[in-house]
Amino acid sequence: MTEQPRLAEQNAAVLLPEPFVKWFGEKGWSPRVHQLELLAKAQGGQSVLLIAPTGAGKTLAGFLPSLTELAKRPRRKPGEAHRGIHTLYISPLKALAVDIERNLGKPVEEIGLPVTIETRTGDTPSHKRQRQKLVPPDILLTTPEQLALLIASNDARRFFEDLRYVVLDELHSLVISKRGHLLALGLARLRAFVPKLQTIGLSATVAEPDELRRWLVAQNPPKNSNNPEMAGLITVAGGAKPDISILDSRERVPWSGHSARYAIPEIYEAIRKHRTTLLFVNTRSQAELLFQELWRANEDSLPIALHHGSLDVGQRRRVEKAMADNALRAIVATSTLDLGIDWGDVDLVVHVGAPKGASRLAQRIGRANHRMDEPSKAILIPANRFEVLECRAALDANYLGAQDTPPLVKGALDVLSQHVLGVACGGPFDADLLFEEVRGAAPYA
Structure with a gap:
């Protein structure tokens, strides 16, 4: 056994609950080094950007912090109030959210985790959306537009009060448009609800990693423009040439x-x-x-x-x-x-x-x-x-290996107007506090 797999095996025993270690073993797999590294950073309270080639197990890496934490969480007692969502997964595509629900559901079932997973997109029936507000799943898979609608609800603070992680898939695709501006403002709002919120960004094609690392954390405003707040970074090299x-x-x-x-x-x-x-x-x-x-x-x-x-x-x-x-x-x-x-x-x-x-x-x-x-x-x-x-x-x-993802641009004011209206729909707000909150979003810092 080479040194890297041996270290990964030792770290897995420390970082992963026993049912996870057993599941990997039954599959004949070992957790990859970057999956365990992301888990360690997340357990240490850090937001993280993972850049890895296709097929490197980014999705499982992004959800490991959530799944391991949910595995240790005490079960809800009869009569106890329903908890809010624990993890919010945001993707640029409705089809991707559906695909993740199917692929994530399999290990959850095989490990025997008491975890509920649901999607919420433009295709979700209205009766299911209403039920989700009353009985939220542990993991909600959704899109930037649905997050904006949830924030505009008058019970948004209660709905998100137990939120721990936001997983952002294909992050490079999310941040380069007005959808990214709206999402950045949504994350700033979530941080106002949950100050200790952690984000995990996943991507295979990134031209400027530091731009995305700033995007993932509150900027509020930067204490030093030459040394802004940034998420942690994990980069996985390799992958077969196409x-x-x-x-x-x-x-x-x-x-x-x-x-x-x-x-x-x-x-x-x-x-x-x-x-x-x-x-x-x-x-x-x-x-x-x-x-x-x-x-x-x-x-x-x-x-x-x-x-x-x-x-x-x-x-x-x-x-x-x-x-x-x-x-x-x-x-x-x-x-x-x-x-x-x-x-x-x-x-x-x-x-x-x-x-x-x-x-x-x-x-x-x-x-x-x-x-x-x-x-x-x-x-x-x-x-x-x-x-x-x-x-x-x-x-x-x-x-x-060249990348031509467009650079991030300053936040659009029409998107900001839409966000402010959504906040107002959710209830009264203090203009000065909202101003500082908005400056926490990287496009508006």
Whole structure:
């Protein structure tokens, strides 16, 4: 046994409750060093940013502090008031929250933990949302918009009074837009409710780690602009280099257009040669068009599905279940599936059209295999001749490990206005105290 696994085994016995150690052993696994390091930092009261490649077990690492703490918590006595939520998980995608509920539920059940897990997204029925306010789950998986609505409720303080951790998945994607500004303000509000709140950020593609480390903790305002408050940092190196190619089509590549119709026979041929293929496009109209073209070419009646945000929720859930059951040979998707999803036995990613960035390409090709030690396989399909250059640039950047996540920008004032209105809906507030609270959010510091 090498030195690092031996240390990990010793640390696991100290940091993890016995049922967790037993579960890892029964699976033939050992906790990874970065998982135990994050757990140790969290148990020491520190907020943490974990940067690790796809397949490194980021999700389990992010939830270990919550699960180990909940495992030791005394059970609620009959007649005792229901506790508020313990852990809030926030993702940029509704589908990712549903995926996490399924994947997290399995170890919780196998270890025998008395932990309840539920999702709350725009797809959640209103009666379930009302029931969640009265009987909150231990772990709530939700989105930035739902957090804003919860904060605007007049019982928000009671609902969040037992909150210990906020886990932010695919953090780089959450923070770069106005959704990130709204989420930062929501976190500042949660810290006003629970001053000792800890945050855990998870990401595979980060260009400027220190920006995200500041974002994760209160800035209120920075005591020293040259030495601001920052969360702890854990970086995991490695991961197998992906196998990416650009289609060398037998057909003539057009000068213009975005449909990539010329490549449909070759795309279909690639689908036939692989177990499950995930096909990404950049817009919903492209997704609909590609899906129709593939069905026209589908002489073998292969099970091919479509997934994007405008589809009926029932149809999306059926597609997601079929993916999890490995019942599909191909699925055409937009950005609804490009972050963190770990469904089925996907062994090929096809990107139709230029990926519009090295970070986006890295995220999407990571859906193939979704294991740290096995290379992801991807084919880029330029829709026109100019996109051949874009695909080449993205491919070269990926091999160099370059990241092009946009830098964080100052908080938008229209988002701030929306947040202030939400706070007012929740009840009276002191303007000076709210001003200081808002300055605690990194975009508004």
